[in-house]
Amino acid sequence: MRTTKDRIRHTLGFEVIGLMIFVPLASLISGFDGQLVGSMAVVGSIIAMLWNYFYNWMFDQVLLKLRGKVDKTVLLRILHAFLFEAGLLSLYLPMIAWYLQISLWSAFVMGVSMATFYLVYAFFYNWIYDKVFPVLKVDFSSHYKSKA
Numbered sequence: 143m144r145t146t147k148d149r150i151r152h153t154l155g156f157e158v159i160g161l162m163i164f165v166p167l168a169s170l171i172s173g174f175d176g177q178l179v180g181s182m183a184v185v186g187s188i189i190a191m192l193w194n195y196f197y198n199w200m201f202d203q204v205l206l207k208l209r210g211k212v213d214k215t216v217l218l219r220i221l222h223a224f225l226f227e228a229g230l231l232s233l234y235l236p237m238i239a240w241y242l243q244i245s246l247w248s249a250f251v252m253g254v255s256m257a258t259f260y261l262v263y264a265f266f267y268n269w270i271y272d273k274v275f276p277v278l279k280v281d282f283s284s285h286y287k288s289k290a
Contacts, residue, residue, distance in 0.1 A: 144277060151275075156267055157187050164259055172252065174242060182241055186234055186256070193230050201225070227257055 144152070165183050169176040201222055202212045214222060231253045239249035 148275065152271060153191075155271070156264070157191075159267065160260065160263055161187065163263065164256070167259070168252075168256070171255075178242065182238060183256075185237065189234055189237075190230055193233060194226070197226055197229055231257065 161180070161183055165176055165180045168174075168183070169179045172179065205212045205214075205218075231250070235246060235249045235253050238244070238252055239246050242249070242252075244252075
């Protein structure tokens with residue numbers, strides 16, 4: 143298990159490095175000013191962190207009520223990820239459209255592009271993070287053996 147300090151380092155590193163890569167790339171591709179894209183991306187990052195907390199809490203509450211447990215099958219994990227992204231986009235799209243003065247369709251395309259970037263980025267970030275800051279392996283098997 144990772145410590146709280148490690149989880150904070152992981153989250154802050156993820157957000158800061160992600161923004162450092164995403165903002166210039168998005169500015170280059172979209173043609174929007176880097177400051178404009180940067181402001182939008184920072185707000186999006188904050189929205190995503192808050193949504194992550196509340197969404198996961200709500201999802202677990204629904205699972206507890208419907209199933210009596212919070213463990214997820216592969217199908218539930220796919221549904222969980224899809225609903226998370228759909229909820230995040232619905233929160234974020236109106237802000238993108240308003241802030242950049244673009245249509246909702248253009249904001250949708252931009253939001254999906256951003257989600258795709260972060261999906262790929264998250265894969266590589268977490269892979270590298272686990273190599274640089276490995277979790278110490280602890281053998282808990284003796285702790286769980288019955289004392290007969």
